[in-house]
Amino acid sequence: MTPELLIGNITLFILAIFLGFELITKVPATLHTPLMSGANAISGISIIGALIGANVAYDAQQTVVSGILAFVAVVLAMINVVGGFAVTNRMLNMIAGKKRRGA
Amino acid sequence: MEDWVSIGYLFSAALFIFGLKKLGHPRTAPFGNQLGALGMLVAVVTTILSMQLAGGAEWILIGAGLVIGSLIGYWLAVKVEMTGMPELVAMFNGFGGAASALVALSEIWKYLENADTIPTGLELTVTMVAAGLSALVGWMTLTGSMLAMYKLKGGISVFGKWIKTPTWGPSWLNGVKVLLMLSVGVLIYLSIGEPTNTDYMWGIIGISCILGIVLVLPIGGADMPVVVSLLNSLSGIAAAFTGFIIGNSVLIIAGSLVGASGLILTFIMCKAMNRTLLDVLFKSFGGSGEKASLTRTKVGSDADEVAMMIDGAQKVIIVPGYGMAVSQCQHQVKEFADLITEKFDTEVKYAIHPVAGRMPGHMNVLLAEANVPYEQLIEMDEINGEFPDCDVAVVIGANDTTNPAARSGEGPLAGMPIIDADMARTVVIIKRSLSVGYAGVDNDLFYMDKTMMLFGDGKAMMSQLNTAIKEI
Numbered sequence: 001m002t003p004e005l006l007i008g009n010i011t012l013f014i015l016a017i018f019l020g021f022e023l024i025t026k027v028p029a030t031l032h033t034p035l036m037s038g039a040n041a042i043s044g045i046s047i048i049g050a051l052i053g054a055n056v057a058y059d060a061q062q063t064v065v066s067g068i069l070a071f072v073a074v075v076l077a078m079i080n081v082v083g084g085f086a087v088t089n090r091m092l093n094m095i096a097g098k099k100r101r102g103a
Numbered sequence: 104m105e106d107w108v109s110i111g112y113l114f115s116a117a118l119f120i121f122g123l124k125k126l127g128h129p130r131t132a133p134f135g136n137q138l139g140a141l142g143m144l145v146a147v148v149t150t151i152l153s154m155q156l157a158g159g160a161e162w163i164l165i166g167a168g169l170v171i172g173s174l175i176g177y178w179l180a181v182k183v184e185m186t187g188m189p190e191l192v193a194m195f196n197g198f199g200g201a202a203s204a205l206v207a208l209s210e211i212w213k214y215l216e217n218a219d220t221i222p223t224g225l226e227l228t229v230t231m232v233a234a235g236l237s238a239l240v241g242w243m244t245l246t247g248s249m250l251a252m253y254k255l256k257g258g259i260s261v262f263g264k265w266i267k268t269p270t271w272g273p274s275w276l277n278g279v280k281v282l283l284m285l286s287v288g289v290l291i292y293l294s295i296g297e298p299t300n301t302d303y304m305w306g307i308i309g310i311s312c313i314l315g316i317v318l319v320l321p322i323g324g325a326d327m328p329v330v331v332s333l334l335n336s337l338s339g340i341a342a343a344f345t346g347f348i349i350g351n352s353v354l355i356i357a358g359s360l361v362g363a364s365g366l367i368l369t370f371i372m373c374k375a376m377n378r379t380l381l382d383v384l385f386k387s388f389g390g391s392g393e394k395a396s397l398t399r400t401k402v403g404s405d406a407d408e409v410a411m412m413i414d415g416a417q418k419v420i421i422v423p424g425y426g427m428a429v430s431q432c433q434h435q436v437k438e439f440a441d442l443i444t445e446k447f448d449t450e451v452k453y454a455i456h457p458v459a460g461r462m463p464g465h466m467n468v469l470l471a472e473a474n475v476p477y478e479q480l481i482e483m484d485e486i487n488g489e490f491p492d493c494d495v496a497v498v499i500g501a502n503d504t505t506n507p508a509a510r511s512g513e514g515p516l517a518g519m520p521i522i523d524a525d526m527a528r529t530v531v532i533i534k535r536s537l538s539v540g541y542a543g544v545d546n547d548l549f550y551m552d553k554t555m556m557l558f559g560d561g562k563a564m565m566s567q568l569n570t571a572i573k574e575i
Binding site: 009016018021025028033034040041045053054063074075079085086088090 | 165331345346462464
């Protein structure tokens with residue numbers, strides 16, 4: 001890892017944090033729970049790291065134990081991702097679906 | 104990393120940004136959620152394709168992990184009752200944190216078994232610091248979220264016995280939290296010098312697990328949603344740290360986006376309760392303090408009496424609380440509203456306190472499930488001015504959020520904004536007993552002359568009330 005790469009990553013990190021602060025400003029109370037749940041599903045992005053880690057046989061550096069750990073991570077991250085988006089969708093269908101019919 | 108892979112990740116990060124943005128507005132929220140899901144799909148497909156092109160992927164293992172996780176997640180999401188939603192979000196959140204921490208651990212494990220792979224210089228420092236921080240935040244999120252889940256449930260069943268989740272937090276525990284945090288920092292520093300020393304690694308993991316528990320243990324009741332939101336923010340940060348270890352841009356961007364927006368959401372929730380995040384984290388509240396002993400009594404009313412009083416009311420405001428969620432009586436509440444609108448031509452509105460229930464928006468979700476029109480759900484600030492013109496306020500299983508003691512400026516509820524139900528001409532309260540709420544403060548509203556108490560389970564009482572109204 002070169003210092004340039006590290007600084008690039010830190011730049012991404014800081015800018016994304018500022019962006020995250022700006023994205024959410026005014027949210028009606030109705031959407032607090034769905035928003036939390038949707039953001040939570042996005043935090044399951046570590047699935048990418050888990051997938052790469054679980055690719056044991058094709059990465060000479062991997063060992064069996066590190067592969068198993070990554071495999072467990074794939075399962076947990078996938079529960080978070082699929083469950084999170086599905087449950088958010090269910091909540092929003094209830095809230096927004098009703099609103100459309102009521103209007 | 105190949106160029107097209109980076110572009111795929113960039114595309115997926117952009118989808119996350121638009122998704123989060125759209126999730127904040129009622130009209131676009133479902134689309135925002137779909138954009139987020141699409142972003143995740145793009146990221147996963149990009150990763151799998153790049154692995155395949157780079158020499159092949161372990162399809163059976165990876166496919167099995169993806170399918171097992173998806174099925175479990177989907178099954179949990181479809182099966183859950185609306186009242187169990189907060190617990191489920193807490194649990195998913197814990198899994199997300201654990202996944203990030205496991206990826207970090209998996210990277211470190213390579214060094215333990217194969218010393219040739221240990222990087223040097225800057226890369227070693229970055230990897231060990233990021234892995235340590237990812238472990239700290241990730242394991243803390245896991246244990247904290249699991250405890251939060253059982254706190255939201257109220258307890259855990261062990262061999263058929265119901266054990267109540269404790270809330271405990273003497274002030275010296277704050278010192279312990281700081282000490283544990285510092286010791287993780289020291290261990291991370293030491294691990295840079297000796298990356299293969301597993302004692303440091305297990306130390307970091309163990310302390311982080313304990314930290315999650317001591318952080319959530321003192322927090323109870325109304326503050327629980329704030330903690331779940333904070334843990335959600337932390338699980339994003341854990342993903343971002345993991346991104347530093349494996350040098351992956353989409354993890355860094357998506358993780359810090361969630362970390363920052365989750366933190367903002369946490370502040371919004373704190374503001375709704377007129378508390379600061381530091382108060383929530385370091386001042387034990389709700390459940391742990393001495394509960395006021397009840398010295399006063401109040402004679403209960405019956406459904407017929409209340410029904411007669413509502414006959415003739417021009418305006419009724421319904422104030423739902425956690426009790427409505429517990430007894431699952433939202434359908435009966437909706438039936439009640441329809442009945443009095445049709446029969447007595449009464450105007451019905453719902454007063455939604457921002458932290459009513461166990462999660463922000465908890466009441467909105469439940470009432471939406473019962474087909475209550477969205478326009479009738481009015482947020483606290485807007486409806487409070489209407490209570491003086493309101494004939495009857497019907498409080499269903501709400502306590503602290505209506506307690507006039509909050510205005511007095513003393514006690515645990517001091518300064519928390521409340522629903523001004525006590526301003527209504529008559530107040531009907533449906534509650535199982537006069538017992539205190541989570542804040543442990545006796546509620547003067549119950550003892551007012553204009554208050555009628557209907558003691559009983561929300562569902563049973565609402566059904567009785569509906570029958571009584573039909574018979575008028």
